Amino acid sequence: MAGRRTDPDVLVVGGGIVGLFCAYHLRRTGRSVAVVERGPIGGPLSCSSGNTGFVGTQGAAPLAEPGVLANGVRGLLHPDSPLYVRPRLDADLLRWLRLFRRACTDEQAAAGHRVLLELKKRSLRILHELCASGPLAATFTAQGMVLAFRTPQGYASACRSVPAAVAGGVPLRVLHPAELRALEPGVEFDICGALYNEEGAYLQVPEFVRELGRLVAGTGVQIHPYAEVTGFDVANHGVVRVRTAQGEFRPRDTVIAAGAWSGRCARTLGVALALQPATGYTITVQAPPNAPRLPVVLSEGRVAVTPLGDRLRFGGTLELSGLDGADSQRRMAGIRRTVAAYLPRLEPTGTVETWRGLRPCTPDSLPLLGRAEPYRNLWVACGHGHVGMGLAPAGGQLIAALIAGEQPDMDVAPMRVGRFDPTVRRRRR
Ligand SMILES: Cc1cc2nc3c(=O)[nH]c(=O)nc-3n(C[C@H](O)[C@H](O)[C@H](O)COP(=O)(O)OP(=O)(O)OC[C@H]3O[C@@H](n4cnc5c(N)ncnc54)[C@H](O)[C@@H]3O)c2cc1C
Secondary structure, rough: OOOOOOOOEEEEEEHHHHHHHHHHHHOOOOOEEEEEOOOOOOOOOOOOOOOEEEOOOOOOOEEEEOHHHHHOHHHHOOOOOEEEEOOOOOOHHHHHHHHHHHOOOOOHHHHHHHHHHHHHHHHHHHHHHOOOOHHHHHHEEEOOOEEOOHHHHHHHHHHHHHHHHOOOOOOOOEEEEEHHHHHHOOOOOOOOEEEOOOOOEEEEHHHHHHHHHHHHHHHHOOOEEEOOEEEEEOOEEEEEEEEEEEEEEEEOOEEEEEEHHHHHHHOOOOOOOOOOOEEEEEEEEEEEOOOOOEEEEOOOEEEEEEEOOEEEEEEEEEEOOOOOOOOOHOOOOOOOOHHHHHHHHOOOEEEEEEEEEEEOOOOOOOOOOEEEOOOEEEEEOOOOOHHHHHHHHHHHHHHHHHHOOOOOOOOOOOHHHHHHHHHHHOOOO
């Protein structure tokens, strides 16, 4: 994939879905662009490579909601908490949790939801255009999505939320049992009820990421796999040189899009990003004959089920356990138990693959998109958290507009990079 080596106008650090969409849109503004990626494009370290791939209007709620802290911050230390925090003394984590608690209000959650939904809608439009034909078409399926509820309370509360969701632009509706049977004739669910979102769609990964890498390279972007960034040289509030495992670059602008590793990368430049990796797992099995045809969310269990042709993928868990540690066996057993409870007749045969990914999470679940002060030519595109596949296409478009000096056609202020950094706020006063 590597093209002829020249210094690009813009260097993008990170070749996950976010970095690739930044490169795609930057190229469309006429810039010469290079992407440097530590591993191969679509390799297993990238969070974009093994996830459940849901995109579309479902799931735009920020993680920070008032209900999450029903048992206080200490409730997050319980291993069965939907957002589990592995207890440890880590100043960055404690600061992140303080900011997360501050974001757990009705107003902030509603404001965050509006921003995420707008980004998801824009992204879905881009995906429909991009995947209409060519190799990407086989990696994108838009046939709707089922949300299954096992408890009467969960189902009742979901049904109550439908009118507000529809008013907000999410085409949710109650799915009657006969309709569910018609949609999924061979599948036996043990549930109280289900909703349906006709805008539900999903990407098949890592195939989508690899094809996107090829498409971007085809537009003239230089892609450099195995080119880990090892350092930056700065002068006069500018990044003047980026050092990588495959030599140096002197770009006019640099974009940090290194997912969960963006904080580490930015820290070497003195830029603090409020970012925590949230570990999740997927288990991919050979699809049994009675596997769902549509993607399904096992709602109370917070597990997603993605049909991938002759394979079936289950994914879930959200665990703040740092860049290195997590209890994978316990978590994957929990995912399997949830699947067995909702789909008791499903008997997955043969595990094809298990995978662990690190979601780059901000305290308010909004991405960090924009210029990193005090630098004139350093940009950040990260923090897409639990919904990065569904936000990246539009997020890349916004970054490209900002770098081109254009006014983006969406308010980017809620996503500004310095919003959690007290030194940036002091500098602005
Ligand atoms: C179990 C699970 C399920 C998920 N399901 C969904 C879903 O259904 N829908 C959805 O929208 N989102 C989902 N997500 C979230 C989604 O996967 C992420 O938000 C998204 O992949 C983040 O993309 P990214 O490009 O920011 O990060 P990444 O894909 O991690 O890309 C960052 C890249 O930067 C590279 N890098 C790091 N450091 C350096 C360096 N120094 N030099 C060069 N390169 C570097 C890394 O190798 C990596 O490839 C899920 C996540 C998990 C874990």
